[in-house]
Amino acid sequence: MATHEGANRIVEAVTTAGRIAGLETGGTLSFKGIPYAAPPFGENRFAPPQPPQAWDGVREAFEFGPAAPQPDTFAFADHETPLYPWGTDCLSLNAFTPDLGAARLPVMVWLHPGGYVSGSASTARADGSLFAREGVVTVTVNYRLGVDGFLAVPGGTRNAGLRDIAAALQWVRNNIHRFGGDADAVTVFANSAGGGALSMIARTAAAEGLLRRAILQSVPLLVVTELDEADTLAKRVLAELDAETDPHSIPLPELLRRQRALDERFRDASIWNPYTYRYTPFMPAVDGTLAPDSTLRERIPSSIDLLIGSNRDESRSTLLRTGQFDSATAQDLDDAESAYLVPEASRSASRRLYGHLPLGEQLAETVTNQMFRGPAVELTRAHAAAGGNTFGYEFAWQSPAYDSRMGASHALELPFLFDNLADPIYGPQLGDSAPAELGHAIRQSWIRFAKTGDPGWPRYDAEQRSIMVFDESSRVESDPREHHRRAWDARAADPTAAATSWVSSA
Numbered sequence: 087m088a089t090h091e092g093a094n095r096i097v098e099a100v101t102t103a104g105r106i107a108g109l110e111t112g113g114t115l116s117f118k119g120i121p122y123a124a125p126p127f128g129e130n131r132f133a134p135p136q137p138p139q140a141w142d143g144v145r146e147a148f149e150f151g152p153a154a155p156q157p158d159t160f161a162f163a164d165h166e167t168p169l170y171p172w173g174t175d176c177l178s179l180n181a182f183t184p185d186l187g188a189a190r191l192p193v194m195v196w197l198h199p200g201g202y203v204s205g206s207a208s209t210a211r212a213d214g215s216l217f218a219r220e221g222v223v224t225v226t227v228n229y230r231l232g233v234d235g236f237l238a239v240p241g242g243t244r245n246a247g248l249r250d251i252a253a254a255l256q257w258v259r260n261n262i263h264r265f266g267g268d269a270d271a272v273t274v275f276a277n278s279a280g281g282g283a284l285s286m287i288a289r290t291a292a293a294e295g296l297l298r299r300a301i302l303q304s305v306p307l308l309v310v311t312e313l314d315e316a317d318t319l320a321k322r323v324l325a326e327l328d329a330e331t332d333p334h335s336i337p338l339p340e341l342l343r344r345q346r347a348l349d350e351r352f353r354d355a356s357i358w359n360p361y362t363y364r365y366t367p368f369m370p371a372v373d374g375t376l377a378p379d380s381t382l383r384e385r386i387p388s389s390i391d392l393l394i395g396s397n398r399d400e401s402r403s404t405l406l407r408t409g410q411f412d413s414a415t416a417q418d419l420d421d422a423e424s425a426y427l428v429p430e431a432s433r434s435a436s437r438r439l440y441g442h443l444p445l446g447e448q449l450a451e452t453v454t455n456q457m458f459r460g461p462a463v464e465l466t467r468a469h470a471a472a473g474g475n476t477f478g479y480e481f482a483w484q485s486p487a488y489d490s491r492m493g494a495s496h497a498l499e500l501p502f503l504f505d506n507l508a509d510p511i512y513g514p515q516l517g518d519s520a521p522a523e524l525g526h527a528i529r530q531s532w533i534r535f536a537k538t539g540d541p542g543w544p545r546y547d548a549e550q551r552s553i554m555v556f557d558e559s560s561r562v563e564s565d566p567r568e569h570h571r572r573a574w575d576a577r578a579a580d581p582t583a584a585a586t587s588w589v590s591s592a
Contacts, residue, residue: 099186101261104141108181109148114218115183117265119151119208122257123177123250126230131334132242135177135253151178153206154231155338157346170206174338179254180207181265182214182224188266192536194273195258196226197251197280199304199497202236202368203349205279211506220533223267227254229283232345236368238320239333244373248287252376255296273299273391273536277497281305285465286370286377288386299391299539301532304400304496307461308426309369310380316371323348323367353408355418360425363453365404382465388474391539393532395479395553396462399493401453406491411446419449426456428574435572451573458496460574463567466546475539476546479531480566482557483524485517499556503528527560 094110099117108117123135130136152173184191194217198205206212207226214224227250229235235247243249259269274297276284281302284291291297311319324330327344336344348367355362372380386392405411410418423433436455440448463478470476481499484492492515501512502525531554535541543562544552551565 097186098144100264102257103138105144106147107144112215112219113184114215115186115265116180116215117147117182118149118180119178120147120181121151121175121178122227122254125175126177126234126246126250127174127338132234132239132246134243134246134249138177150180150208151228152176153208154228154235155342156200156204156231157342157349169204170208172206176228176230177250177253178208179225179227179257180214181262182218183265183267184218184221184223185266186264190263190268190271191221191223191266192271192273193223193225193258193262193267193269194275194532194536195255196224197229197274197276197284198226199276199278199280199500200231201366202247202279202282202370203232203345203366205231211500211504211509211511213504216505216529217533220530222533222536223262223265225254225258225262227251229254232368233323233327233329233333233341236370237323238316238371239324240320244316244371245286245377248283248370248376251283252287252291252296255291256294259294259296270295271298271536272296273301275301275303275532275536276305277303277500278305282307282309283370285385286310288390289378289384290376292387292390297390299536300386300393301535302386302392302394302462302465303499304396304458305394305462306364306457307382307385307465308380308457309364309366310377311369311371312380313372313374319361319367326351355421355425359421363422363425364457382461383468384472385465386469386474388469388472391475391535392466392469393477393479393535393541394462394466394469395481396454396458397481397494397496397498399450399454399484400458400496401450402491402493403495403498405446405450405453406489411450411491414445414449416445419445419452422449422452422456426452428452428456432572432574435575439570439573451570455570455573459567459570463565463571464574467548470546471548477535477541477543477554478546478552478565479541479554479556481528482555482566483521485515485520488515488517499528501525503532505529521558524556524558524560528556 096107097115098107121138124138153170154176155172198207207228212226214226217224229250230247262269274284282305326348329336352358440451466478482494484494507520531541543554555563
């Protein structure tokens with residue numbers, strides 16, 4: 087077996103499917119592209135994940151495996167932003183460890199974001215070796231996306247993407263001790279759709295011993311359908327894709343091209359309202375088993391330690407890129423509130439809070455409140471009230487060198503968390519003076535939480551409501567979101583609304 091450029095030496099590990107060879111680089115060991123399930127295409131398409139085929143000899147795990155099939159660009163990001171090379175053999179994960187011979191190190195599993203339609207763990211931008219250097223075994227996971235992962239295709243398995251994640255966590259349970267990890271000390275950390283997926287399977291994963299702690303970053307907790315709505319939505323999406331008779335018959339590149347065009351049409355509320363203000367037709371569905379229901383109150387059981395938060399200005403980047411921030415009308419605001427099923431009392435409170443702002447900023451606060459901030463606060467409150475070990479945060483840093491309207495927008499914490507501040511793709515957002523110490527502080531908090539269940543600030547409770555605010559100068563505050571609470575509190579106070587996903591009542 088030849089040496090690999092940049093590596094100090096080749097190392098071997100054993101998995102339940104066979105031996106693999108990884109690389110030691112910079113004091114950590116990496117094993118990339120490890121199959122945790124069989125390729126989910128061909129006869130396995132739209133089926134639950136199947137076990138990977140065992141192999142003889144030693145399988146090289148030097149390179150990332152392909153991402154799940156996805157459009158070449160994402161409609162709500164910059165058009166010129168390239169996404170990830172994809173392939174049909176996409177159900178793989180990557181493991182990073184400081185020491186194969188270590189015993190019972192804490193484990194962190196990363197689930198990537200991407201609106202259930204894009205994203206990948208097969209990228210150096212999600213570098214698990216950062217965490218491995220701090221004594222944590224780290225795993226990053228690919229899972230099915232879009233039509234194949236999060237659409238109720240007739241005759242197919244529901245929630246295939248969720249089932250992939252559950253299969254990956256089962257792989258961790260069965261194999262991570264061979265990488266020095268403790269299968270009873272698994273923390274899953276996830277941003278956006280990755281966190282939404284985690285939240286839907288958390289109860290099942292906890293019951294099966296697959297999960298001890300969860301870190302939810304900027305999660306759209308209410309982007310979920312009930313069973314009947316999932317079927318209705320799937321029929322409409324497949325009709326839009328001209329694939330209602332048999333999606334198998336459409337070549338995958340063509341299906342993805344059509345999906346990309348469909349993503350574009352989602353910007354038009356006159357066509358896709360109320361779904362427009364969820365930004366995707368692809369999402370988890372309540373199935374009564376893996377994803378038991380849509381309620382927030384028991385989404386994360388109290389037996390799981392929870393660290394949860396959002397960014398101060400979640401929705402601004404999307405609204406600026408789509409032009410809605412500058413072109414927003416009163417009708418746009420009304421459409422958004424209708425899509426989110428905002429009660430009249432909350433609408434009135436929102437007008438009192440934000441009515442002096444331009445309509446684009448009012449729309450931004452509405453989307454941020456209803457998609458991210460409000461549900462996160464309610465889940466934080468519910469988890470703490472149930473006796474859980476609960477911690478909250480808010481990411482508030484914004485670049486002084488960038489468009490001041492962008493604020494601390496969605497996913498801005500990621501280049502800090504993974505130390506990608508010098509990456510050209512983030513340059514325009516971060517400027518030249520992004521504080522590296524902020525990323526270090528976030529990363530150390532996440533690692534400390536994974537190791538001990540305590541990120542380094544007071545637990546959240548109903549009296550103090552302590553929240554860590556990550557900024558140029560980070561600090562603990564008593565619920566900095568309190569000012570916004572009236573804009574969603576009427577919904578939270580309604581037992582029916584709080585326990586029902588947005589779309590099932592639409």
